[in-house]
Amino acid sequence: MARARVPSYHDAMGSAAGTARAWGMPLVAVVASAFLLSACAQVPVDVLLPPKPTRPVGDGGPPTAVAFAPLRGTPADAAGLRHPSLAVKIDNHPGARPQLALNRSDIVFEELVEGGLTRYLVVWHSDVPEAVGPVRSIRPMDPAIVSPFGGVIAYSGGQEYFVDLMKATSLVNLVFDEDDTGLFERAADRPGPHDVILDATEAVGRNAELPPPPVQFAFGSGDPLASPALAAASTTHLALAFSEGGSRSWDFDAGASAWLRSQDGEPDLEASGERVRATNVVTLRVGVDWPFGEVPLTILVGSGEAWVSVAGRTAHGTWSKDAEASPIVLTADDGSVLRLAPGNTWVELVPLEGSVAFAP
Template sequence: MGIRGIHRLATAAVVAASALLLAGCGPSLADLDRPVPDDPAPPVAVAVAPLTGRIVEPGSLARPSLAAKIDNHGAARPQIALNRSDIAFEELVEGGITRYLVVWHSDVPEEIGPVRSIRPMDPDIVSPFGGMIAYSGGQPQFVEMMQDAPVVNLAFDTDTSGLFHRVDDREAPHNVVLDAPAAMAANADLAPPPIQFRYGSADPLAAKRFEAAATDRIDLVFSAARYPSWGWDADAGVWLRSQEGEPDAEASGDRVRAVNVVTLRVEIDTSGEVPRTVMVGSGEAWVSSAGRTAHGTWEKKDRDGRIVLTADDGRALPLAPGNTWVELVPDNGEVAFSG
């Protein structure tokens, strides 16, 4: 249920909810600024899930986020528990293929994977969330960068607590899986993640100021080897993912889906052996929610800063409450929206 669906909260509930929001980056509570009726409902305290914008019970998400580097090699598919994540990032790596950095918080699955090695842009992506990052190796300089980030490193190569294991139904190196509840239990003292995006209603781009275009398909090209797409399912109210022209399903058998698809144009630094997505900076952005797409810009001021989305009119570019995929499309790639 979105913020706009709550009509009978008493003043105490409004105060409780407001205290949980970051100024200027959480959902608006303007619709709750109305007189309490003569026969009000009992006060109900509410909280907002920081990585989805959904209404939750206070205290129910008092745990850290768990991020993991997830393989997207053909042999790694189908991945485990993508649809239970809050936010997923797709990034270009060597050979023209992509990998994911996926963040779980609202819902903790039993297992996640396949877990693979980190890349140089990953500290910039995960640092704003805090919490944990799980990965399986990486070049020493990249591992050192991640160890310097404000997150707890869970590394398969050095794990002595049994958090990781290899599964028999996949070939190495595409078979490393993390026990997510055990990782959460071992790091329960870490703080929950801060809010990352601005959230609005279930149809956040309906206002005329966004000049949002009706959209039923998103086509993206990272390289000749990776060209994902998303199709709008109006009945389900989600975007359904395809890869290289084929439906993309996770290990549960369900189609990979997202309430929001955020597409960012990014520079790729090719000066090293491994392509590095430049995450500190700014560029062109699109938000696709509820069958619409609005254009704007993105900005990230430093490693620890969140991604800020701004509409073309200079005001915030909001998302719908729900899970989000962030597509980091190279500046020499292709972005197309049709409707």
Template sequence: MPGGAARPAPRRAGVAIATSIAVLAVAALAGCEPAGPVPTGTPAPGAAARPVPADPAPPVAVAFAPLRGTPMDASALDHPSIAVKIDDHEEARPQIGLNRADLVFEELVEGGLTRYAAVWHADVPEEVGPVRSIRPMDPDIVVPFGGLVAYSGGQEQFVAMMEDTPVVNLVFDFDDSGLFTRADDRPSPHDVLLAADEAVGRHTELGPPPVQFAYGSTDPLAPLGAAATPTSRIDAVFSESRFPSWEWDASAGVWLRLQEGRPDTDASGDRVRATNVVTLRVAIDWSYGDVPRTVLGGAGEAWVSVAGRTAHGSWSKASQEAPIVLSADDGSPLRLAPGTTWIELVPVDGSVGFTP
């Protein structure tokens, strides 16, 4: 055609006639005339077609880690916690897996030394250690979590106290499961390691731990105003041999630990750190001779340090099974920031200091 104009498309008469016959037949069957054009399934001009996923992914159930207060995939939390007695002797350092623990309790033991009761749930390492023996205060610390507790042994009376609880005991001295091993590069008795992830995997019939502390925002002490004082350093004295400290790192938003004035690291080479540091003043029961028992029943003085602030208050624990409750001086809950927490169980004849 002139000018290169396109030819009009030829009318498909046969198709049009067939369509008209089909429409009349449907109308006759319905007993009425057609009300309008027959829909063809083609979107109206300007209407965007909505794509439909061929295989939509199922929604992921989100829950909060009970010992951290952080959001996580619910399926990743469907297992028990495991508490492990961790050595803090000089020859036991650096420890394995400390920075991955949800909670770590530091307690006084004989000789003025300290030892840890570390609890893993949200992030259970393949291996933790060095594992050491049980002490008389450990049932009061561990029972509220349920789940598992692992230790290397201990005095018969202390082992009996721990075994006389609902918590599943994993004991190196009696172990035939292969969960415990000895490290070739560490001196005995500071060389016992535990396959923590495998231990938890063997007890999937046990449920996750209950929530222990109240959690708030990343700066949960801000609502307390002047009652939460700026803090750059925490100094605790357990004895002449053990005086750990914590320094606030504002850029990382964490507390960094020192051991007797020296930076404390775990086996990864990273500084030991925590989102929250909770300091409790506790009485010591000396009825077991030279083995001190931290008294965790009743109540006492407490401090919560988070986000470069510290608030004073009190702690209480109603029974062995009950969690520790933290309250501000005005009676309101002392909340933690979502993350990991160290609990310093400082004897009343020790000391605690907070530097602005």
């Protein structure tokens, strides 16, 4: 297994104007003419077919509005996207596994927390399940992760300062410790404190007037790293270490065109019994600070080294984020935009003190 190159990391607090908005978004061709989403301005949720023809189409029904899920880049029903995203703090303690509905999410962020463990911040939009969990407490880096999405954030509580940071964002906060409306419940078949479950459908429904999330990453074809200019390396296995305890890995399944996840050397399963999988795995090397004692703070405003792994290839580049409310921008080594394939994405926030390795 070839180890990744020695990581580099530097702060970039100045504006990334030109780069931060330079997201072209070529999408799946579902009609004769192609559509291009550009993030030079806010990307609209609905991408409509050409103007309604004067004669009936197909069975005589009206033309169908076509939209693309902003967090997946996949075709979707336009009406089904007119609601906010739901971000939820999900437990990844061994006692919390298997989690609910990870494969139905659009984007999962994995971050280091105290004790060398990791925790997830999971975002659902294109496919909101009935229930998600186990829900756990907020951490200080979560406002920087979730602010670009807007919408709703759900968590079980947390240190008062961390909760105040999250409530200072534009998101609607749903907090288990403060809820008396029945959005959360404790599952009888799970051990505490890994037993808090959220009614995700109801959480979104109560906030349906909020706008959908903006596009976060640029999407390309099903094999967006095929260009020789990207120098993408053939990859079948990713090995990630956030700390000295525990390991994370992904193996590419060519038949499914998906990355299959393992934890601590065992296949990672969700509550449905399905293997946890991703179309895209985005690995970011991040700095970690310790201003809160044993609770680590992942530094996300700045820039660092990045890899995008999709369709059995991995391309190297950089990530940048110029403000808490700005999205993460992925740039290839040749200066072009690093694009993802349409589908779900895992973002691995691996500390500089951890390790990243890829095998062909």
